Amino acid sequence: MKDYARAVVIGGGVVGVSALYHLAKLGWTDTVLLERTELTAGSTWHAAGLLPLFNMSYSVGQLHQYSVELYKTLEKETGQDVGFHPNGNLRLATNNDRMDEYRNYQCTAETIGVECHLISETEIKELWPLANTEGLVGALWHPTDGHIAPVDVTMALAQGARLFGATIHQNTNAKSIERNASSEWVIKTDKGNITCEHVICCTGNYARTTAGIVGLQIPAIPVEHQYIVTDIDPVLEEYRRAGNNELPVLRESDSSYYLREERMGWILGPYEKGAPICFADGVPNTFEKDLFPGDLERLMPHVEAAMFRVPSFENAGIKDIVNGPISYTPDGNPMVGPAFGLENFWISEGHSFGVTAAGGAGWQIAEWIINGEPTVDMLGVDPRRFGVVSKNFAKIKNEEAYAHVFVNHFPMEEREEARPAKTTPVYHKLDEAGAVWGARFGWERPNWFAPQNVRRKDNYSFRRSNWFEHVGNEVRAVRENVGLLELSSFAKYEIQGSKAREWLDSLVANSIPKGIGNMTLAHSLNHSGSIRSEYTITRMRDGLLGERFFVVGPGAAHDIDLDFLQRQMPRDGSLQLIDRTTQYGVFILAGPNARKVLEKVADADVSNQAFKWLTMQEIPIGFCPSVTSMRVNFLGSLGWELHHPIEYQLQLFDALHAAGAEFSMTNIGVRAMESMRLEKSYRLWGTDLNAENSALEANLQKFIKLNKGKFTGREALISQQEKGVPNQFCTLEIDSDDADSFGNEPIILDGKVIGRGTSGGYGHYVEKSLLLGYVETEKAIIGQKCHVRLLDQLRPATIIAESPYDPKNIALRA
Numbered sequence: 001m002k003d004y005a006r007a008v009v010i011g012g013g014v015v016g017v018s019a020l021y022h023l024a025k026l027g028w029t030d031t032v033l034l035e036r037t038e039l040t041a042g043s044t045w046h047a048a049g050l051l052p053l054f055n056m057s058y059s060v061g062q063l064h065q066y067s068v069e070l071y072k073t074l075e076k077e078t079g080q081d082v083g084f085h086p087n088g089n090l091r092l093a094t095n096n097d098r099m100d101e102y103r104n105y106q107c108t109a110e111t112i113g114v115e116c117h118l119i120s121e122t123e124i125k126e127l128w129p130l131a132n133t134e135g136l137v138g139a140l141w142h143p144t145d146g147h148i149a150p151v152d153v154t155m156a157l158a159q160g161a162r163l164f165g166a167t168i169h170q171n172t173n174a175k176s177i178e179r180n181a182s183s184e185w186v187i188k189t190d191k192g193n194i195t196c197e198h199v200i201c202c203t204g205n206y207a208r209t210t211a212g213i214v215g216l217q218i219p220a221i222p223v224e225h226q227y228i229v230t231d232i233d234p235v236l237e238e239y240r241r242a243g244n245n246e247l248p249v250l251r252e253s254d255s256s257y258y259l260r261e262e263r264m265g266w267i268l269g270p271y272e273k274g275a276p277i278c279f280a281d282g283v284p285n286t287f288e289k290d291l292f293p294g295d296l297e298r299l300m301p302h303v304e305a306a307m308f309r310v311p312s313f314e315n316a317g318i319k320d321i322v323n324g325p326i327s328y329t330p331d332g333n334p335m336v337g338p339a340f341g342l343e344n345f346w347i348s349e350g351h352s353f354g355v356t357a358a359g360g361a362g363w364q365i366a367e368w369i370i371n372g373e374p375t376v377d378m379l380g381v382d383p384r385r386f387g388v389v390s391k392n393f394a395k396i397k398n399e400e401a402y403a404h405v406f407v408n409h410f411p412m413e414e415r416e417e418a419r420p421a422k423t424t425p426v427y428h429k430l431d432e433a434g435a436v437w438g439a440r441f442g443w444e445r446p447n448w449f450a451p452q453n454v455r456r457k458d459n460y461s462f463r464r465s466n467w468f469e470h471v472g473n474e475v476r477a478v479r480e481n482v483g484l485l486e487l488s489s490f491a492k493y494e495i496q497g498s499k500a501r502e503w504l505d506s507l508v509a510n511s512i513p514k515g516i517g518n519m520t521l522a523h524s525l526n527h528s529g530s531i532r533s534e535y536t537i538t539r540m541r542d543g544l545l546g547e548r549f550f551v552v553g554p555g556a557a558h559d560i561d562l563d564f565l566q567r568q569m570p571r572d573g574s575l576q577l578i579d580r581t582t583q584y585g586v587f588i589l590a591g592p593n594a595r596k597v598l599e600k601v602a603d604a605d606v607s608n609q610a611f612k613w614l615t616m617q618e619i620p621i622g623f624c625p626s627v628t629s630m631r632v633n634f635l636g637s638l639g640w641e642l643h644h645p646i647e648y649q650l651q652l653f654d655a656l657h658a659a660g661a662e663f664s665m666t667n668i669g670v671r672a673m674e675s676m677r678l679e680k681s682y683r684l685w686g687t688d689l690n691a692e693n694s695a696l697e698a699n700l701q702k703f704i705k706l707n708k709g710k711f712t713g714r715e716a717l718i719s720q721q722e723k724g725v726p727n728q729f730c731t732l733e734i735d736s737d738d739a740d741s742f743g744n745e746p747i748i749l750d751g752k753v754i755g756r757g758t759s760g761g762y763g764h765y766v767e768k769s770l771l772l773g774y775v776e777t778e779k780a781i782i783g784q785k786c787h788v789r790l791l792d793q794l795r796p797a798t799i800i801a802e803s804p805y806d807p808k809n810i811a812l813r814a
C-alpha cells in the first residue's frame with residue numbers, strides 16, 4: 001500500500017469515488033482512496049439510481065445539474081457503460097399549492113439553467129398513458145434527467161480516476177486518523193499507515209464514527225429507506241413490446257412516492273412517515289453488505305396510492321423489498337466542505353440523494369481543496385451550517401427531514417420537530433405576548449406577533465398569507481412610532497491584542513474603525529472578490545492585551561465564521577478571540593420614538609449630539625451596568641442595537657417595555673425586519689451577499705478601501721474594476737398584488753434571463769412588492785422596465801433607485 005499521498009479519500013461509495021475522480025482530473029493525481037471492503041459496498045449498491053434534478057436549494061440544484069451532465073459523458077471517457085436512462089421525470093400535482101411549489105421551483109430552475117415545464121392533465125396522459133389522471137391538476141416535467149445504474153456509474157468514476165493516475169485500495173479500513181509533528185494527517189489502516197496533507201471523509205453510514213475519530217460530532221445519521229421491486233406487469237410489458245419508449249420516472253409528491261420501470265415491472269419507492277433512524281451509535285460489525293427486513297405495513301399507504309394512480313401496478317406481484325440505510329442530515333441536504341476546526345480535513349457526508357449529488361459534490365470539493373474556494377455557492381451544503389447539535393436532536397430532525405422529502409416546500413416553512421432547542425431568557429415573555437416562532441441555527445426567534453384573538457399559526461402559502469397584515473402593522477409601528485425586536489441569535493466575537501487591528505484589516509475590505517466607539521460595516525471576501533461574510537466591527541476600550549474590537553456577524557454563519565476566524569489567527573498567542581454569542585443578548589429598539597424610550601431608562605445622554613449615528617457607547621440601562629449600545633440597525637429607522645449581558649435580559653426587557661408603554665411600544669418579529677431591510681435595500685448575507693457575486697457587483701464600493709493595503713480579495717477586485725463586472729446589484733419594484741418574491745426568481749427582458757433575484761418580499765411601509773438581485777450590468781439602469789417571473793406569471797417590474805424608504809437616511813440620522 002502507498003504510504004504517502006497528497007490527499008486521501010476515505011470511503012469507496014459513489015461520493016468518495018467521485019471526489020477521487022475530480023481531484024485526479026484537476027491534477028492531484030497523487031490521491032488515494034481507501035475502502036474498508038469493496039467499492040459500492042455501503043449504500044451505493046442498493047440505491048434505486050434515480051437522478052432527480054428537482055431541488056429547491058440553489059446550491060444542491062447546481063450540484064445535481066452538474067452530475068447529470070457529467071454522467072452522460074462518462075462512458076465515452078472511461079469505456080464503462082453507466083446504464084443512464086434519460087427518460088425524464090414527471091412530478092404530479094393534485095392541488096394548487098403543489099402546482100405553486102412547482103411554479104416556484106421553476107423560477108430557481110430557470111436561474112440555473114435546468115430545463116423543466118409545467119404541463120396539463122392531457123399532457124400527462126400523453127407522456128404517461130398508463131396513469132389514471134383523476135384528481136390531477138398538472139405536473140412538472142423534467143425531460144433531461146432519469147435514472148442510472150449506481151454501481152456502474154461508481155465503477156466508471158473509479159476507472160476515470162485510475163486513468164488520471166489516482167490509486168484505490170480496497171479492503172483497507174481506516175481505523176485512526178492523527179496529526180503528526182509536521183501537521184500532516186496519518187491514517188492508520190489494517191494494511192499499514194498512509195500520511196497525507198488532506199483527508200476527505202466520504203464514509204456514508206459510518207460518517208459519525210469516522211468524524212468521531214477526529215473529535216467531530218456531525219449530524220449525519222441514516223434513516224431506513226425502502227423500495228419495492230415488482231414482478232412483470234403484463235400491461236406494462238404489452239405497452240413496451242408495442243414499441244413504446246420507457247415511461248418517465250413518476251413522482252406523486254402528494255402521496256410521497258416515486259415509481260419507475262424495472263425489467264417490465266416496477267420499482268416503487270416511498271418516503272414514509274415513521275421511517276426510523278438507524279446506526280445512531282455506529283454501524284454494527286455484523287452489518288456488511290446487508291439490508292434490513294422489509295416493513296410492508298409502512299409501505300402499504302403508498303402501495304395503495306400507486307395502485308390508484310397506475311391501475312396495472314396491482315397486477316405486478318411484489319418480488320422484493322429493499323430496505324437499506326440512507327444517510328440523512330437535519331435539513332435533508334448533504335454536508336460538503338471543510339470540517340469545523342480541522343485544517344485540511346474535508347467532509348462529503350450525509351448524502352440522501354448521493355448518486356444524484358456525487359458528481360457535483362466531487363467537483364466542488366475538489367475545487368475547494370485545490371483552489372481554496374469552490375465556484376458554486378456551497379452555503380446550503382456547508383458542513384458547519386448546523387453548528388454542533390446533539391445526537392438526540394439529529395435523530396429527531398433527520399427523521400423529520402426524511403418524512404419531508406415530498407412535503408410541500410413552502411418558502412417560509414418552519415419545521416416543527418426538536419423545538420424549541422435554543423432559547424433566550426425572554427422566550428416565555430415573548431411567547432405570552434403572542435410570538436409566532438421560527439427557528440434559525442437552532443435559535444427560536446419570533447417571526448411575528450399574533451394580536452389577541454388571532455390564531456398563532458402560519459398558514460403557509462406561496463402567496464401573501466395570514467401574517468401579511470400583522471407584519472404590516474409591526475412595520476408601521478416601527479416606522480411611525482417604536483418597536484422592540486429580540487435578536488440575540490447574532491454571532492458576536494471579541495478580538496483583542498496588539499495586532500488585532502492589523503489582523504482584522506487583512507481580513508476585511510473596509511478600514512477598521514480608529515476612535516473608541518466608532519464602528520464600520522465590513523465584508524470578508526473570498527479570493528475571487530465574492531462575499532464570504534459580513535461584520536459590524538466596533539472599536540471598544542482597550543483591554544490588557546491591546547486594542548479590543550467587538551465583531552457582530554450573522555447568527556446562522558456562527559460556526560462558519562468562527563471556524564474561519566480561528567483558522568486565520570496567528571499561532572503565536574498575540575491575539576485573543578472570544579466567542580461572546582451566548583453571553584450577550586440583543587434587543588433592537590427602533591422607530592422615531594426609540595430615543596424617547598431609551599432616555600427614560602438609560603443613565604446616559606442619548607441625544608443626537610451626544611450619541612451619533614454609527615457610534616457605540618457602553619451605557620447603564622435599568623439594572624444592567626453596561627449595555628453595548630450601537631446606534632445602528634438592520635431596520636433602517638432611528639434606533640439602537642442593545643447588546644447586553646444575557647443575565648440582565650429579563651430585567652432589561654421589562655425596563656424597556658415599562659418605558660415604552662407610554663408610546664404603546666410594540667414587540668416585532670423577524671418578518672417585519674425582513675420587510676424593512678428590503679425597503680432600505682440592505683443586503684442579506686447568505687442570499688444577496690454570496691460566494692458567487694463579487695463585492696463590486698453587490699455595489700459595496702463605499703465599504704471597500706482598495707488603497708488601504710492588502711486584504712483577501714483585493715487583487716480580484718482591482719482586476720474587476722479595470723475590466724468591469726458582469727452584473728450589478730439592483731432593487732426592483734414588481735407589479736404584483738397577491739404574491740411576492742422569495743428570492744431566486746429570474747429577471748427577464750425581451751424573453752431572456754438578464755438577472756437573478758436573491759431576496760424579495762413586500763415592503764409594507766413603501767407599499768411595494770420588492771426584489772433585490774443581480775442584473776447584467778448594461779441592463780442595470782434605474783427605470784429599466786423588465787419582467788420578473790413570480791410563480792407562473794411574468795410580472796412587470798422596474799429597476800428603481802436603492803433604498804425606496806428614506807434614501808437619504810434622514811430617519812437614521814435624526
Ligand SMILES: Cc1cc2nc3c(=O)[nH]c(=O)nc-3n(C[C@H](O)[C@H](O)[C@H](O)COP(=O)(O)OP(=O)(O)OC[C@H]3O[C@@H](n4cnc5c(N)ncnc54)[C@H](O)[C@@H]3O)c2cc1C
Pocket residue numbers: 010011012013014015016034035036037038039040041042043044045046047048049050051172173174175202203204205206210225226227322323324325326327348349350351352353354355356357
Ligand atoms: C433503498 C435506497 C434507495 C436509494 N435510491 C437512491 C436513488 O434513487 N438516487 C440517489 O441519488 N440516491 C439513492 N439512495 C441514496 C444513495 O444510496 C446514497 O446517497 C449514496 O449511495 C451515498 O453514497 P456514499 O458514497 O456517500 O456512501 P456509501 O455508498 O455508503 O459509501 C461509503 C463507503 O465508505 C466505506 N467506509 C466507511 N468507513 C470506512 C473506513 N473507516 N475506512 C474505509 N472505508 C470506509 C464503506 O464501506 C462504504 O463503502 C438510496 C438509498 C437507499 C437506502
